[in-house]
Amino acid sequence: MAQHGIEAHEHKLVPLQTRSERPRSTSISDFPELSNRQEIWRYLPMDRLQGLDAEVIGEVTQSELSIALSGAVTANWIDSSEQIVGTAGLPEDRISAIAWTNASKTLLVEVPSDQEIAEPVFLTLKLEELAAKALHIFVKVGANAKATIVLDHIGQGFLAENVEILLDPGANLDFVSIQDWDNGSSHVSNQFTRLGRDSTLKHVVVSLGGDLVRVTPSVALDSPGAEIQMYGVFLADSKNYFEHRPYVDHIAENCVSNVAYKGALQGAGAHTVWVGDVLIRETAIGTNSYELNRNLLLTDGARADSVPNLEIETGKIEGAGHASASGRFDDEQLFYLMARGIGDTEAKRLVVRGFLNEVVQKVGISQVEDRLIASIEQGLEKAGV
Amino acid sequence: MATLEIKNLHVSVDTDQGKKQILRGVDLVVKSGETHAIMGPNGSGKSTLAYSIAGHPKYEITEGEILLDGQNVLEMAVDERAKAGLFLAMQYPVEVPGVSVSNFLRTAKTALDGEAPKLREWIGDLKHAMKNLRMDPDFTERNVNEGFSGGEKKRHEILQLELLKPKIAILDETDSGLDVDALKVVSEGVNRAKEETGLGVLLITHYTRILRYIEPDFVHVFVAGKVAEQGGPELAERLEAEGYDRYLKTEA
Ligand SMILES: Nc1ncnc2c1ncn2[C@@H]1O[C@H](COP(=O)(O)OP(=O)(O)OP(=O)(O)O)[C@@H](O)[C@H]1O
Ligand SMILES: [Mg+2]
Numbered sequence: 297m298a299q300h301g302i303e304a305h306e307h308k309l310v311p312l313q314t315r316s317e318r319p320r321s322t323s324i325s326d327f328p329e330l331s332n333r334q335e336i337w338r339y340l341p342m343d344r345l346q347g348l349d350a351e352v353i354g355e356v357t358q359s360e361l362s363i364a365l366s367g368a369v370t371a372n373w374i375d376s377s378e379q380i381v382g383t384a385g386l387p388e389d390r391i392s393a394i395a396w397t398n399a400s401k402t403l404l405v406e407v408p409s410d411q412e413i414a415e416p417v418f419l420t421l422k423l424e425e426l427a428a429k430a431l432h433i434f435v436k437v438g439a440n441a442k443a444t445i446v447l448d449h450i451g452q453g454f455l456a457e458n459v460e461i462l463l464d465p466g467a468n469l470d471f472v473s474i475q476d477w478d479n480g481s482s483h484v485s486n487q488f489t490r491l492g493r494d495s496t497l498k499h500v501v502v503s504l505g506g507d508l509v510r511v512t513p514s515v516a517l518d519s520p521g522a523e524i525q526m527y528g529v530f531l532a533d534s535k536n537y538f539e540h541r542p543y544v545d546h547i548a549e550n551c552v553s554n555v556a557y558k559g560a561l562q563g564a565g566a567h568t569v570w571v572g573d574v575l576i577r578e579t580a581i582g583t584n585s586y587e588l589n590r591n592l593l594l595t596d597g598a599r600a601d602s603v604p605n606l607e608i609e610t611g612k613i614e615g616a617g618h619a620s621a622s623g624r625f626d627d628e629q630l631f632y633l634m635a636r637g638i639g640d641t642e643a644k645r646l647v648v649r650g651f652l653n654e655v656v657q658k659v660g661i662s663q664v665e666d667r668l669i670a671s672i673e674q675g676l677e678k679a680g681v
Numbered sequence: 682m683a684t685l686e687i688k689n690l691h692v693s694v695d696t697d698q699g700k701k702q703i704l705r706g707v708d709l710v711v712k713s714g715e716t717h718a719i720m721g722p723n724g725s726g727k728s729t730l731a732y733s734i735a736g737h738p739k740y741e742i743t744e745g746e747i748l749l750d751g752q753n754v755l756e757m758a759v760d761e762r763a764k765a766g767l768f769l770a771m772q773y774p775v776e777v778p779g780v781s782v783s784n785f786l787r788t789a790k791t792a793l794d795g796e797a798p799k800l801r802e803w804i805g806d807l808k809h810a811m812k813n814l815r816m817d818p819d820f821t822e823r824n825v826n827e828g829f830s831g832g833e834k835k836r837h838e839i840l841q842l843e844l845l846k847p848k849i850a851i852l853d854e855t856d857s858g859l860d861v862d863a864l865k866v867v868s869e870g871v872n873r874a875k876e877e878t879g880l881g882v883l884l885i886t887h888y889t890r891i892l893r894y895i896e897p898d899f900v901h902v903f904v905a906g907k908v909a910e911q912g913g914p915e916l917a918e919r920l921e922a923e924g925y926d927r928y929l930k931t932e933a
Contacts, residue, residue, distance in 0.1 A: 627738060632775040632825075635735050636789035636841060637763035646788065650779025650824070 315573055315605075316545065320386040324351055324397055327390035336389055339569045339601060341537050344508040346428060346454040346482045348391055353398045353428040353456060361403065361431075362420045367413040369405065369443060376402045376432055384434070384460035385488020385514065392486040395456035398430035405445065409438030409464065416444040416470075416661055423453025426480070434460045437467040439492070444470040444661060452478040457485040463495035465519070470498045472664055473513075476671070477506035479535050487513040491522035491551075500659055501557070503530040503538045504671045514543040517551040517580070526555040528570075529655045529668060531675045532598070534563030542587070543573040546580035555587035558655045560648055562675065564597030571601075576608045576616060584614035591622035592651050594644070594676075645676050683750055683766055683848035683881060685711045685734075690745035692726075692733045692906075703729045705906035706745070709883075711849055714875070716882040718892055718917060721903030722925045727885045728772055730903075731853045735769040736762050749849070764793055766848030770838035770855050772885075776826040782837070783807070783821035786844060793845055810843045813873070815866050831858035839870040842880075849881040850874070856891035868894030889921045904928040 319326055330337050330349050347353065363371045374381075381402050387393040407413060421431065437443060441464075449455065463469055475483055483506050491497055503509050515524050526542045544553040559568050570589040591600035604618040625647060633643040652672060659665050692704035703726045711717050721727055733740045734747060736759040747754040749765050757765060777785065786807065791797045798806075811818060814836045826834055835855050842850055852871065856864055868891060874880045884895060892914065900916040902909045902925070909928045910916070 628775045629777050631735075631737055631759060632771070632777065633785070633789075634759035635763055635769055635771075636785075636845065637760050637793040638789055639760050639792060640758070642788065642792065643760075646780050646785070647777065650777055653779035 315543065316575055318388045320388055322382065322387055322393055322396045324390060324393045327393055330390060339539060339567075340510065341508060344482050344537065346426070348428050348454055348456045348482060348484055349394065350428060351394060353394060353430055355399055355401070356421065356423075356429045356431040356455070360421060360423060362422070364418040364420075366415040366417045368408050368411045369413055369417050371403060371405045373401045374404045376400055378402070380404065380436070381432070381434060381460070384462040384490040385516070387458070387486065388514075389486070391456050391484045392458055395430040395432065395458050395484075395486070398456070399432035399458070402432040402434050405433065405435045407437040407441045407443040407467075407469075409441055411438070411441045411443070413441070413443040416446050416663070418446050418448065420448045420450065421455070422451040423455060423481070424451050425453055428454040428456065431455060431457045433457070434462070435469070435471065436462045437464060437469045439464040440466040442468040446472045446474065446661065446664060448474045448476065449483060450476050452481050454481065455483045455485070457483070459485065459487040461487065461489040461497065463489070463491045463497055465492040465494060467492060467495040469496075470500070470660060472500040472502065472659065472661060473511065474664065475503040475506055475509045475511065477509070479505070479507060481506045482508040484508075484510045485512070487511065489513065489515045489524070491515065491517055491519060491524060493519040494521040495519070496523045498525045498527070498658075498660075501528040501530075501540060502659075502664065502668060503528070503532070503540070505536065506538070507535060508537050510539040512541040512543065514545070515553070516545050516547060517553065518547040520548045520550050522548070523552040524554070525658070526553070527655050527658050528557030528559070529652055530557070530559040530568060531672060532559065532561045532566040532568050533675060533678060534565040537567045539569040541571045541573070544575070544585065544587070546574070546576040546583045546585060548580060550582040551580065553585045556655055556658075557589045558591070558652055559600065560592045560594055560652060560672075560675070561598035561600055562594035562678070564595075566598040569601045570620075571603045571605070572618065572620075573605045574607070574616070574618070576610060576613060578609040581610060581612040582614055583616065585616045586618065588619045590620070590651070592648060593622060593624050594648065648672070648676060683713045685767070685849045685881065686746070686748040687734070688746040688748070690730070690733065690747065691743045692729055693741050693743050694729075694739055695741070702743070703906050704733065707907050709901065709908065711881045711883050713848060713879045713881045715899070716875070716884060716895060716897045718897035718900045719883065719885045719903050720887065720900065720917060720920055722929070725903050726906040727903055728853055731769055731851045731885060734767060734851055735759065760792065763847070768842055768845060768847035768850040770835075770842060770850065770852045772853040772857070774826045774834040774838055776824070778824055778827055780825050781822055782825055785825045786841065789841070789845060806844060810840055813843070814840055814870055816840065832860060832863045835859055835867060836863065839867050843870055843874055846874070846878050847880065848878075849883070851883045851885070853885045854887065855884075856886055856888060864891060865894060871895050889917045892917050902928060
C-alpha cells in the first residue's frame with residue numbers, strides 16, 4: 297500500500313442482504329422522502345438537488361439528445377410503457393422512481409445480433425436549461441453482437457436519469473458514461489445492467505464536472521459465465537460533489553466482476569464518495585470478484601469517502617477481494633523523480649497522470665481517452681500542481 | 682572539475698519517539714575522477730548520508746555544510762541538486778505506477794538540459810546504453826521500477842547515471858542483490874561514466890567484491906554516524922578480514 301503513497305484505512309462492513317432486500321418499484325410513493333439519515337443518501341448535499349427529488353419534473357426533449365449512430369445500430373424513442381422497459385432493472389430509490397415516472401418516452405438503442413460494430417455510437421445530452429428533467433435510455437445488445445456506446449452529459453442543467461443495459465447471450469459491450477457538466481449542474485443517474493450468459497460488459501464512468509453528480513451502476517449477474525468490468529475515473533475540484541456507488545450482485549455460477557475506480561481531488565470543498573457493494577450469493581459458485589477504489593488528494597481541504605462492502609454467502613468461489621485507500625502524494629515517489637532533476641510541479645503531474653493512467657488506459661476509446669487526458673491536464677493546471 | 686565537500690554534517694530524523702540523531706559530524710571531500718568507498722556496519726548512517734546529500738525531506742540537517750563547487754547544496758531543492766550535477770543511485774529505488782521508463786527518462790533529461798533531447802539521438806543513446814547494461818528493450822515501456830527484480834532496479838539506476846551524466850554520483854549499495862554477471866555489467870557502466878565524464882563516485886558498499894571492478898582511491902570506515910577511519914584500497918581488504926569490531930569497541 298505504501299508503494300502507492302496511500303495509507304490503508306479502516307472501514308466498516310455493512311451487511312449487504314439489506315441491499316438485495318431493498319424494495320424495487322417504479323412507484324415514487326414506495327420510497328421515503330430523501331434524508332441524510334438514510335444510508336443511500338447519507339453523504340448527499342441536499343441543497344444541490346435542484347428539485348430532482350420533486351414528484352413532478354420535466355422531461356428531456358428529443359432535440360437535447362443528439363445521436364451519432366454507427367453500423368447497424370438503431371435508436372428510437374419509444375413509449376416508456378412498452379414491455380421492454382424495466383427488463384434490465386427497476387428503481388431502488390426515490391429519485392430513480394421519479395425519473396422513471398416522469399420520462400414518458402424512452403430512447404431505445406439496439407445493436408442487432410451477430411453484428412460487430414467497429415466505431416463507437418455517441419449519445420450526447422446537452423442541457424441548457426436550469427429545470428429538473430427526467431431521461432430514460434435503454435440499450436439492448438443482441439446475441440453475440442459487439443459494440444461501443446458513449447453517453448456524454450454536457451452543458452448545464454438538472455437531470456434525473458435511468459439507463460438500462462441489457463446484454464443477450466454472448467454479447468459484448470463497452471459502455472462509457474461521461475459526466476462533464478458545467479458548474480451549476482446536478483445529475484443523478486441510475487444505471488441498471490443485466491448480463492446474459494457468457495456476455496461481457498465494460499462499464500466506464502468518467503466524472504469531470506457538475507455540482508452534484510451521483511452515478512449508481514448496478515449489475516445483476518444472473519446468467520452463468522457473464523463478465524463485467526466496471527471502471528471509473530474522476531477528477532473533482534472545489535465545486536464538485538461526485539458520488540459513485542457501483543453494485544455487483546453475483547447470482548449465477550462462474551461470473552467475473554472487476555471494479556476499479558480511481559479519482560483525484562483538489563481544492564477546498566472537493567468531495568467524492570465511493571461506495572462499492574459486492575454481494576456473492578449462495579448460488580454464485582465459481583465467482584471471481586475484485587473491487588478497488590483509490591483516491592489521490594492533491595491539495596488540503598478535499599475529502600474522499602471510500603467504503604467497500606463485500607459479502608460472501610458461499611465458500612465455493614474462485615476469489616474475492618477489495619481494496620480502498622485515499623491519501624496524499626507519496627513523498628518517496630516525488631523524491632525519486634525530483635532527484636533526477638524533474639521539478640516539483642512536473643513530478644506531481646507525472647505521479648497524478650500515472651495514478652489515473654491505470655484506469656484511463658482501460659477506456660480503450662481514443663476520443664474519450666484524449667478528452668480525459670486533456671481534462672486531467674486542465675485540472676492539474678487549476679490545482680497549481 | 683567538480684568538488685563535493687561535506688563538512689561536520691549532523692543529521693536527525695523525526696521518529697515516533699522524538700528526534701533521533703544519525704549523523705554526528707561527517708567530513709568528506711569527493712572530487713571529479715575520484716572514487717571513494719564507504720563501508721560500515723548496518724545502521725551506521727550510510728544511506729542517511731546519501732539521502733541527505735540528495736535532499737530527502739525526511740532528514741533534517743542540524744549542523745554542518747554540503748558544498749558543490751563552493752555552492753551551498755543545502756539551500757537547493759531536490760531537483761536543483763540534480764541539476765547542479767549530483768546523482769543518487771538508491772539502495773531501494775521507488776516504484777512509480779503508471780509512469781513508463783521512457784517517459785520518465787525523457788522527462789528527466791529534458792529537465793536537466795533545459796530542452797528536450799533530439800528524438801533520434803536520444804533514442805539511439807537510450808538503446809545503446811540499455812544494450813551496454815544488457816537490459817531488454819521492453820523495459821522502456823514498463824512502469825518505473827514496477828515489478829522490476831532487485832537486479833533490474835539496480836541496472837535501471839545505472840542506466841540513469843549513464844544517460845543523465847552527473848558530476849558526482851553516490852551509489853548506495855548498488856552491488857547488493859546483483860549476481861556475478863550483473864555486478865560486472867553494472868561496474869562497467871560506472872567505469873564508462875568515469876571515463877567519459879570524469880565522474881566522481883561515492884560508493885557505499887558492504888563487499889570488497891565490487892571494489893575489484895570499481896577501484897577506489899579512498900576507503901572510509903563509517904561507524905555510528907561518522908567517518909572512523911580512512912585509508913587506501915588496502916583498508917577494504919582489512920575490513921573484509923577483520924570486520925568492524927575494532928571500531929565498535931572504541932566507540933563503546
Ligand atoms: N525515518 C526513520 N525513523 C527512524 N529511524 C530511522 C529513520 N531513518 C533512518 N533511521 C535509522 O537511522 C539509522 C541509520 O540508517 P541508515 O539507513 O542510514 O543506515 P545504513 O548505514 O545505510 O545501513 P544499511 O547498511 O543497513 O543500509 C538506523 O538505525 C535507522 O534505523
Ligand atoms: Mg543503507
